Amino acid sequence: MTETFTIQIDRAEGSLQRLIGLIERRGFHIDRMTLADTGAHREVRLAIRPRDNSRSCDVLGRQIDRLIGVRRIAPAPASNAFAEEASVCPA
Amino acid sequence: MTAASPLPKAAAAPATGARLLVETLEALGVEVVFGYPGGAIMPVYDALTAARFKHVLVRHEQAAAFAADAYARVTGKCGVCLATSGPGATNLVTGIANAMMDSVPMVAITGNVASPLMGTDAFQEIDILGVTLPIVKHSWIVRDPNDIPAILQEAFYTATSGRPGPVLIDLPKDVQVSAAAAPRDFNPPLEQTRRIDPAQLRRAESAIGAAERPLLYIGGGVRIANAVEDVRAFAEATGIPAVSTLQGLGVLGPDWPGHLGMLGMHGLRAANEAVQQSDLLIVLGARFDDRATGKLTEFAPHARIIHIDVDAAEIDKLRHAHVPITGDLKTVLAALKPRKPAIETWRAQCEAAIAAHAFDYNAPGDGVYAPALLNALSQAAGDAFVAACDVGQHQMWAAQHCRFASPSAHLTSGGLGAMGYGLPAGIGAKLARPDAHVVTISGDGSFAMNIQELATLRRYNIPLKIVLLDNSMLGLVRQWQELFFEQNYSEVDLSDNPDFASVATAFGIEAFRITKREDVEAGIARLLAAPGPCLAHVLINPMENVWPLVPPGKSNTEMMHGAAR
Ligand SMILES: Cc1ncc(C[n+]2csc(CCOP(=O)(O)OP(=O)(O)O)c2C)c(N)n1
DSSP, rough: EEEEEEEEESSSSTHHHHHHHHHHHHEEEEEEEEEESSHHHHHHEEEESSSSOOOOOOHHHHHTTTTTEEEEEEOOOOOOOOGGGOOOSOO | OOSSSSSOOOOOOBBBBBHHHHHHHTTTTOOOOEOOOOGGGGGHHHHHOSSEEEEEEEHHHHHHHHHHHHHHHHHOOOOOEOOSSSSHHHHHHHHHHHHTTOOOOOOEEEEEOGGGGGGTOOOOOHHHHHGGGGGSSEEEOOOGGGGHHHHHHHHHHHHHSSSSSSEEEEEEHHHHBBSSOOOOOOOOOOOOOOOOOOHHHHHHHHHHOOOOEEEEETTHHHHTOHHHHHHHHHHHHOOOOOEEEETTTTTSTTTTTTTTEOOOOOOHHHHHOOOOOOHHEEESSSOOOHHHHGGGGGSSSTEEEEESSSSSGTTTTTOOOEEEEEEHHHHHHHHOOOOOOOHHHHHHHHHHHHHTOOOOOOOOSSSSHHHHHHHHHHHHHHEEEEEEEOOOOHHHHHHHHHHOOSSGGOOOOOOOOTTOOHHHHHHHHHHHHHTEEEEEEEHHHHHOOOOOOOHHHHHOOOEEEEEEEEEOOOOHHHHHHHHTTTTTSSBBBOOTTTHHHHHHHHOOEEEEEEEEGGHHHHHHHHHOOOOOOEEEEEEBBBOOOOBBBTTSSSTTTOOOOOOOO
């Protein structure tokens, strides 16, 4: 049930809170998370899991996408799964 | 958003942040700001005395946000409200949430403590950006006065573009007083006309052409997209019957043949039944809200769905769309050319249902029957009628029984359902449309929530009319207790209300009372003819109920009906 997204967000005040708050409010657990600086933007990788089976990751993806300050959102390829040591936020 | 006049550039002596804020608001064409001063926003209020726009001093910041919201709904422009830090900012919160839930463009500007004090629990410091994160489309803390023009321009652009919504700008006090030597502008992104998927358009056309029982499901998005005429033309050309949500009322008038009226919890039986029978729902700027759908899994069980919305995140959120179309409604409707479906039987069936389930305005006794009064009020005011409703039974009666010439003639807190909206919304609407018959329709519970705004009416002599339907009850809650909590009436009695006519008079507002049915007609005439603000205090039966009603959580097929009391 877990899906991983890679999301580019502006390096703006509040942008990380905005993203994480949205995901939890819309009914998803955040199991893993990393944050990296890519120069112009920040890149967030998140492993998320719906709280119940009425929640769709597709719809969540579009809700994230419409946030102002989100530049790009893409499902992360399976081969790019989280390395244990990269997890800053274990479940 | 294009600026109404050139944006301010750094003058010989650089302007302060506060000055720059005022000048940028002027340049953006702002005509009215609703607000309330306090310590952390004082530099802005200092600069306001020279402003070319009007500032309306409300008596509670919540009213500033509600008035800005209604101003925006009526004009289609961005509403602006202004408050100090801490309690001023938190008082805006309900109004910001209201604008978010109903997709209303609004810019809320708050002062905050000076930047070095932020994060130290300073006097009147609240993290208002954090508090409002879930209820804004976007927000900013201004860190550099040079950013003020750019952030304001971006804020107006963000609030009004795409699916509109409220935005918040938090302005620390040091940023307001420091000089801006090199202010920068914001360059709005080039409007990308999002390509509407032609394959989906063709699928929609064939679904419409082949449908036997198609139905338009009209929502608030139609007004927001400025597509009222387009929807009317589409309904006329295709002959497809329609139902409306609370926010969709007025798109097709009540006299529109084939308009079945409001669907949902307090919708008409004809509308709810048509939805249940339909084989194709064409959803125009609506979002399957639970008050409209009832039990979702039993909603429109036979219908395929064409969902048209500017917000891609609404598609499939609650109900799967067989044909999803993301895009501006006007553009979509212009591109949609279905052949006229052969639905004469279905249309005849809908028209018969409309006639069979029409409202009955006969009620026992000689007391005032609120549905009849509201119907008569809207007829008397005609096409110039604009209702600013509060929340409760009176709100549902207004939706059911008033005639609205357009959706912006019906201002109602739909998504949030916030009591206290009516009076400040009436103020915002009347300032936006001085020519209209703007009437606040309130209940005795709701009215008390922003009753202090009678002072605002008096101060600016705003000729708003108020119909206060006083049942000495929190009526809608009482009705639910009667029906779903075994008449265990708990904390709904307001029989010790003040005499509202005297209260209004004390504020300097003309007021009179209507207690009998025979006085209604003259009362409406007096109210509408009054040159200044005027309140009609209407006493109604405390035990009156709103019918029909779908019990919460039930399917829209399970409508309850009852008699007028
Ligand atoms: C701010 C707020 N608090 C509580 C409610 C819950 N509520 C919904 S309707 C209602 C009663 C409204 O009473 P009144 O304004 O007198 O209208 P009536 O139903 O009697 O017409 C209440 C308490 C609400 N919608 N908004």
